[in-house]
Amino acid sequence: MNYSRASIKSLRDELDAKRVSATELAEYFLDKAERALSLNTYLHVDRGLTLLQAKEADERIARGETGPLTGIPVAHKDIFVTRGWRSTAGSKILADYVSPFDAAVVQKLHEGAGMVCLGKLNCDEFAMGSSNENSAFGPVKNPWNTQKIPGGSSGASAAVIAAGLAPAATGTDTGGSLRQPAAMCGITAIKPTYGSVSRYGMIAFASSLDQGGPMARSAEDCAALLDAMAGFDERDSTSMPAAESIWTGFSKASALHASTGAPLQGVRIGVPREFFAEGLSTDVASAVESAIREFEKLGAVRVDISLPRTRLSIPAYYVIAPAEASSNLSRFDGVRYGHRAKDYRDLTDMIERSRAEGFGAEVKRRIFTGAYVLSHGYYDAYYLQAQRVRRLIGQDFQDAFKSCDFIMGPVAPTTAWDIGAKSSDPVAMYLEDIFTLGVSLAGLPGMSVPCGFGTDNMPVGLQIIGNYFDEGRMLAVAHRYQQVTDWHQRAPEAFP
Amino acid sequence: MSAIPTGWEVVIGLETHTQLMTASKIFSGSPARFGAEPNTQASAVDLALPGTLPVLNKGAVECAIKFGLAVGSTIAPRSIFARKNYFYPDLPKGYQISQYELPVVVGGEVAIVAAGAEKIVQLTRAHLEEDAGKSMHEGLDTMGVSGIDLNRAGTPLLEIVTEPCMYSTEEAVAYARALHGIVTWIGICDGNMQEGSFRCDANVSVRRAGESKLGTRCEIKNVNSFRFLERAIDYEIRRQVELIEDGGRVVQETRLYDADRDETRSMRSKEDAMDYRYFPDPDLLPLEISAAWIGEIHAGMPELPQQMRARFVAEFGLSDYDAGWLTSSLGHADYFVAALNALGGEDRRGAAKQVANWMTSDLAAALNRDDVDIAKSAVSAMSLGKLLGRIADGTLSGKMAKTVFAHMWAGEGEADDVIAAHGMKQVNDSGAIEKMVDDVIAANPKSVEEYRAGKEKALNALFGQVMKASNKTANPAQVTDMLKRKLSG
Numbered sequence: 010m011n012y013s014r015a016s017i018k019s020l021r022d023e024l025d026a027k028r029v030s031a032t033e034l035a036e037y038f039l040d041k042a043e044r045a046l047s048l049n050t051y052l053h054v055d056r057g058l059t060l061l062q063a064k065e066a067d068e069r070i071a072r073g074e075t076g077p078l079t080g081i082p083v084a085h086k087d088i089f090v091t092r093g094w095r096s097t098a099g100s101k102i103l104a105d106y107v108s109p110f111d112a113a114v115v116q117k118l119h120e121g122a123g124m125v126c127l128g129k130l131n132c133d134e135f136a137m138g139s140s141n142e143n144s145a146f147g148p149v150k151n152p153w154n155t156q157k158i159p160g161g162s163s164g165a166s167a168a169v170i171a172a173g174l175a176p177a178a179t180g181t182d183t184g185g186s187l188r189q190p191a192a193m194c195g196i197t198a199i200k201p202t203y204g205s206v207s208r209y210g211m212i213a214f215a216s217s218l219d220q221g222g223p224m225a226r227s228a229e230d231c232a233a234l235l236d237a238m239a240g241f242d243e244r245d246s247t248s249m250p251a252a253e254s255i256w257t258g259f260s261k262a263s264a265l266h267a268s269t270g271a272p273l274q275g276v277r278i279g280v281p282r283e284f285f286a287e288g289l290s291t292d293v294a295s296a297v298e299s300a301i302r303e304f305e306k307l308g309a310v311r312v313d314i315s316l317p318r319t320r321l322s323i324p325a326y327y328v329i330a331p332a333e334a335s336s337n338l339s340r341f342d343g344v345r346y347g348h349r350a351k352d353y354r355d356l357t358d359m360i361e362r363s364r365a366e367g368f369g370a371e372v373k374r375r376i377f378t379g380a381y382v383l384s385h386g387y388y389d390a391y392y393l394q395a396q397r398v399r400r401l402i403g404q405d406f407q408d409a410f411k412s413c414d415f416i417m418g419p420v421a422p423t424t425a426w427d428i429g430a431k432s433s434d435p436v437a438m439y440l441e442d443i444f445t446l447g448v449s450l451a452g453l454p455g456m457s458v459p460c461g462f463g464t465d466n467m468p469v470g471l472q473i474i475g476n477y478f479d480e481g482r483m484l485a486v487a488h489r490y491q492q493v494t495d496w497h498q499r500a501p502e503a504f505p
Numbered sequence: 506m507s508a509i510p511t512g513w514e515v516v517i518g519l520e521t522h523t524q525l526m527t528a529s530k531i532f533s534g535s536p537a538r539f540g541a542e543p544n545t546q547a548s549a550v551d552l553a554l555p556g557t558l559p560v561l562n563k564g565a566v567e568c569a570i571k572f573g574l575a576v577g578s579t580i581a582p583r584s585i586f587a588r589k590n591y592f593y594p595d596l597p598k599g600y601q602i603s604q605y606e607l608p609v610v611v612g613g614e615v616a617i618v619a620a621g622a623e624k625i626v627q628l629t630r631a632h633l634e635e636d637a638g639k640s641m642h643e644g645l646d647t648m649g650v651s652g653i654d655l656n657r658a659g660t661p662l663l664e665i666v667t668e669p670c671m672y673s674t675e676e677a678v679a680y681a682r683a684l685h686g687i688v689t690w691i692g693i694c695d696g697n698m699q700e701g702s703f704r705c706d707a708n709v710s711v712r713r714a715g716e717s718k719l720g721t722r723c724e725i726k727n728v729n730s731f732r733f734l735e736r737a738i739d740y741e742i743r744r745q746v747e748l749i750e751d752g753g754r755v756v757q758e759t760r761l762y763d764a765d766r767d768e769t770r771s772m773r774s775k776e777d778a779m780d781y782r783y784f785p786d787p788d789l790l791p792l793e794i795s796a797a798w799i800g801e802i803h804a805g806m807p808e809l810p811q812q813m814r815a816r817f818v819a820e821f822g823l824s825d826y827d828a829g830w831l832t833s834s835l836g837h838a839d840y841f842v843a844a845l846n847a848l849g850g851e852d853r854r855g856a857a858k859q860v861a862n863w864m865t866s867d868l869a870a871a872l873n874r875d876d877v878d879i880a881k882s883a884v885s886a887m888s889l890g891k892l893l894g895r896i897a898d899g900t901l902s903g904k905m906a907k908t909v910f911a912h913m914w915a916g917e918g919e920a921d922d923v924i925a926a927h928g929m930k931q932v933n934d935s936g937a938i939e940k941m942v943d944d945v946i947a948a949n950p951k952s953v954e955e956y957r958a959g960k961e962k963a964l965n966a967l968f969g970q971v972m973k974a975s976n977k978t979a980n981p982a983q984v985t986d987m988l989k990r991k992l993s994g
Contacts, residue, residue: 090556103555110549112556210556217787245558246789333787336588339599340553344653356651360592383590383782392784 012037013173014500017081017230020176024070024080031066031080035059035125038082042127042174045504048150050165050174052087053095054128062125069123077233079123084175086166087129088136089115089221090210094126098212099134099144099162102341102348102367112210113242114179114221122237127175133162134369135338136181136214139189139441141165142432143371150428151194152501153467157425160190166224167194171468172504177225177234181211182455183218184326185420185445191224191457192420192470197497198224199231199484202477203452204249206235207242213337215330216247218449227497228458228487232259235480251478258481263488271308272489278304279314279413284444290423296461296469297419300490304417307489314409314416318402322446325402327439328382328395329450334372335379341367374435403451406474415486416474419444420457424467444472454480458487459496468496509673510746516710516719517677517738518669521684522662523694524636524702525568531635531661532559532602539700543641543654551659553597558788561586565661566792568693569609569633570802572663575691575809576628578613580799586633586789590782595638595653603664605783608632609792610663615687616811619679626680627668636660663693669708669719674738678731681705685731690810690835698729705734710755711745720745721755725769727762737762741769813838821857830865836879840864840886847890850897859893867907871914884913892920900924901931902981932979935987938971941979942987945970956992964988 010023012034023029039059042051059082066080090096090108097103111119118124133143141149141164149164151157152172159168163180167190170178180187182200191198199222206221213219223234236256242248266272280301285294305311343349343363350362368376382391409416421441431438448455453474460471475483491497509515530537533550550557573580587605610631617624638658645652665684671677685703688694696703705728710720725741728734740762745755760769808816810832817828831841844860845853868889872879884892892909895901901909901924912923924930932938945967946953956963964985971984 090554096555098555106555108554108556110554110556209558212555213558213788215787244560246560247787332784336590336600336782336784339590339592340555340597342592342594342599344594345552345597346554356594357592360594380782383784385780385782388782388784 011173011505012176013041013504014226014498015176016226017078017176017233020081021077025075030063031070031125032060032063034080035063035082035127038127038175042169045172045174047155048152048165048168048172048174049147050131050149050169050172051084051128052097052099052131052146052165055094058093059125059127062119066123066125074123076122076237078118078237081124081177082127082175083118083124083177083179083234084127084130084166084169085115085179086132086163086181088132088181088212088214089179090212091115091126091129094129096129096212097146098136099132099146100367100369100372101145102364103212104145104348106347108210110210113207113244114238115210117240118179118234118237124177124237130163130169130178131165133164133186134372135212135334136162136183136186136219137334137371137375138162139185139438140426140428140431141190142428143369145369148428151425151467152504153195154425154465155503156427157467158193158428160193160421160425162186162190163198163224164190167191167196167198170194170196170224170226171501173500177223177230179221179238180224181214181219181221182445182449183214183220183330184449185442187222187224188420188445188455188457188470188472189442192459192472193425193468195459195468195470195496195499196224197227197231197456197458197487197491198222199228199235199456199480200448200454201235201239201480202249202454204247205239205251205478205480207240207245207248209242209244213333215333216337217333218326218330220449227491228456228484229491231456232256232481232484232488235484253481255480255484258479259484259488260481262482262485265485266308269308273304273486274308276304276309276415276486277312277413278309279312279409279416281314281316281319281409281416281418283316283319284418288422288440288443289419290463292463293419293421293423293469296463297417297471300458300460300471300494301417303490303494304486307493312413314413316405316409316416316447318398318405319443319447321398322402322450323439323443325395325398326442326446326450327378328391329399331375331379332383332392333379335376335383338368338372338376343367371435399450402447406447406451406453410476414475415483418472420470420472421445424463424465424469448474453477454483456483456487458490459499460494461496468499509742512714513742513746514712514714514716515672515674515742516669516712516722517671517674518708519667519671519677519680520706520708521665521681522636522704522706523665523688525565525661525663525693526695527562527564527568527661529562529564530659531562531565531633533659535659537660538656539697539702541656543652543656545656547638547655547658551597551655553599559602559786561789561792562661565633566609566794567802568661569631569663570794570799571691571693571806572631572665572688573610573613574799574803574806575687576613576615578628578631579611580794581607581609581611582794582796583607584609584632584792584794586786586792587783588786591779593637594651595640595655595658597638597655597658601635601637602786602789603634604632609794615680615683617676617679617683619673619675624676626676626683627670629666629668631663631665634662634664636662669710669722674735674742677707677738678735681731681734686810686834691807692835698731701729704729707734707738707741709738709741709745711742711749721757723755723757723769724759725762726759726772733762733764736764736767737769740767744769810838817857821861822854823857823861827861827865830869831861834879837864840879840882843886844890844893847887848893848897849890850894856893859896860890863889863893867910883916884910888913888919895920895924899931899933899980901929904981905929905931905977929978932975933983935983938975938979938983938987941971941974942984942991945974946988946991953992964992
């Protein structure tokens with residue numbers, strides 16, 4: 010079996026049949042990552058720590074205390090803090106930082122589910138970016154074409170899945186950071202409803218938008234992972250309990266009309282006309298159109314809908330997210346931990362220099378923007394106005410869901426671009442987020458499913474947007490699609 | 506207290522930070538205790554480690570609700586926590602979580618008595634917030650470093666803000682004392698000003714008498730006793746009036762009170778006032794308080810001072826003055842109730858009057874003389890109750906009891922210990938008293954003659970002689986009766 014391309018379910022079967030141990034699996038993926046250093050995906054690997062967790066998992070398996078994920082390796086975006094592995098958020102300001110505690114997600118996947126951590130993954134600094142070029146530790150390369158960006162900010166999380174360096178990874182999504190890299194690397198990812206995955210231990214970018222989620226080879230794998238990640242956490246005041254578990258919802262929806270030729274009968278798919286307007290490249294449009302036709306073949310009905318404020322999601326997001334970020338990043342002052350400037354005159358100078366040296370250009374740009382929109386005299390015109398727009402965008406989605414069950418469209422207007430192509434034009438980069446921002450502002454679940462390739466042979470992602478806490482059904486619908494297509498099983502030539 | 510300079514008016518508003526007596530901090534589970542070793546009471550949340558999030562302590566909200574109920578405020582059904590952004594080494598997150606536009610407590614009134622007049626001080630609002638840590642320079646500056654103690658970071662505070670409605674130092678100090686009485690009475694704050702549990706900032710402005718527009722105000726910080734509050738405001742009034750009379754202009758600024766030099770010093774002016782970039786904290790949901798929750802807390806509220814005062818008047822027939830004094834603090838009220846219980850007896854009204862008399866006279870004098878709080882009284886409520894019990898059972902005369910009280914205050918133990926040690930048991934044996942009376946009558950024929958001639962005062966002299974002969978132990982009532990009977994016979 011090629012473990013690099015295996016689903017979590019098949020790895021589970023191998024582990025349960027004792028054809029492979031958790032330790033052997035961990036070693037396989039660590040070795041594989043070691044041979045793919047040029048992708049620049051891992052920021053910190055500690056073989057000893059990983060093998061210790063693998064040994065624990067093997068002991069659990071030997072005792073028969075096996076869950077669906079026990080012994081399965083997982084790599085974490087470096088936004089999640091971990092004991093043992095460094096937690097840098099892709100920033101120089103936290104270059105040597107080691108957390109005394111595990112993030113809720115890390116804890117749940119390790120202590121709860123028995124997964125084995127492979128290490129920490131590169132990302133845009135503090136998750137700010139759409140290309141993974143904003144990492145203080147260098148850009149991540151796309152396994153499909155190493156001249157290209159992998160998307161961002163969870164770029165390395167998507168790249169390790171695409172390159173077969175890990176069967177599962179965690180990511181975070183503030184304005185599209187799970188969905189867009191998944192699309193650009195041809196893998197599956199889901200950003201759940203805001204509040205369903207605890208933010209405790211996720212280094213904050215924009216608190217009202219940040220949400221963790223899984224990245225994997227298929228919707229079914231994502232369902233198993235999200236099931237283990239989600240759940241109420243009293244340490245996160247914005248955490249919310251769901252009525253039923255992800256896996257229950259997924260299983261129930263998957264069983265519906267399972268034996269018929271039209272398993273998606275009765276499912277209404279809303280296609281927003283604003284998602285197919287100018288700026289969308291034709292190859293992405295045609296791949297997405299074909300995917301929607303595939304859903305129709307499975308019995309779903311296409312409904313034309315409108316999300317009229319789609320364009321407004323960009324300015325609203327780029328006011329709210331920087332505003333929250335400017336405050337969230339104030340704790341990085343060189344006083345208690347993190348980078349501290351070597352030379353300084355006084356306290357103020359120490360804080361100023363430590364931050365000037367520790368933060369990268371994009372982070373500084375967003376802190377400036379955020380401080381500006383919150384300042385006296387500008388607050389109403391920018392921050393409050395953006396919050397009003399945000400409410401209206403949420404209302405647009407609720408209006409749309411009156412006539413459909415899911416919304417489908419592209420994740421990003423284009424396929425992955427060349428490294429460096431847009432790095433000097435932040436606004437052009439921001440425009441790439443147009444189809445993902447609204448979902449984040451509304452707090453809705455959204456996923457990315459591989460649905461074809463562009464003329465440049467780079468992957469295209471289909472975005473599926475559901476209503477609050479409807480992840481189980483969304484994943485089941487995506488799973489149906491993946492049962493009749495093989496886009497998600499394609500592998501880059503260089504990483505078979 | 507100093508008078509307001511002639512031709513001038515003073516307007517004062519107070520902002521008081523009261524540290525709430527919750528077991529843990531307002532947004533973390535760390536204990537909120539004073540005086541521990543630096544940084545031993547600070548968790549990952551208090552240190553603002555990456556990935557940590559605040560979780561609101563319900564106990565702090567209950568304290569705010571209790572306060573609101575005690576002063577007749579509106580408890581906001583929905584209030585918002587906001588971030589106040591600024592950099593300071595002892596502010597771990599780079600922002601303080603506070604309440605800005607929508608505070609939890611709105612309005613309210615505090616009754617005060619200043620210069621003999623009753624007055625109502627209007628409250629603007631009270632809001633919940635977290636305290637910062639402490640920068641430590643002492644003993645470290647020689648090493649060229651400063652220390653930071655984050656034990657206090659995250660301690661819950663209720664900031665109580667008045668309208669600018671006090672017109673003299675006396676009123677401001679009376680308000681501060683009354684507020685101190687309320688927050689300690691309802692048990693939300695220990696009131697320890699030395700440890701910073703109750704900190705007043707005073708906004709002071711002056712204007713020419715008759716003017717309606719408020720003058721430019723200065724905020725005075727760092728006042729940690731009522732005496733310093735009085736001195737700081739007095740100093741500030743003088744400073745502002747002199748400044749204007751000399752043709753100067755008051756600049757809006759924050760001033761620090763220096764108790765050693767008894768003056769206020771400029772800390773920062775409005776020009777360098779920071780833009781705190783307040784915005785709703787996205788890590789915390791709006792604070793929603795249901796009517797049911799308020800009802801629950803209301804049901805568990807202790808009797809408030811005004812209610813207790815009225816009850817003391819009605820139930821025990823105490824004077825309004827005595828009842829007011831006994832309810833001037835929770836310590837006084839607790840002492841009164843405990844002493845009354847220790848005294849016991851059938852006649853509750855009589856007993857209550859007796860306890861009240863003793864507390865407002867001998868006890869008050871002793872507390873005042875030694876400048877101690879009633880909670881730390883050298884004679885406990887229990888001990889006073891037992892002492893008064895010895896009057897009731899005839900062991901001691903009222904006068905003897907005063908002497909016993911003085912010995913008790915000096916640390917000689919309980920009333921019975923003092924009575925035994927000093928042989929102060931009252932003589933109630935009528936035979937023994939009769940003999941002493943006969944001896945005194947025989948030895949003082951002149952006084953006897955005067956008394957019989959209608960000079961009532963002469964009886965006092967004879968009475969004094971008998972008491973002296975008995976070494977002040979004879980039952981005075983019996984002595985008086987016996988004297989009158991013998992002399993009229």
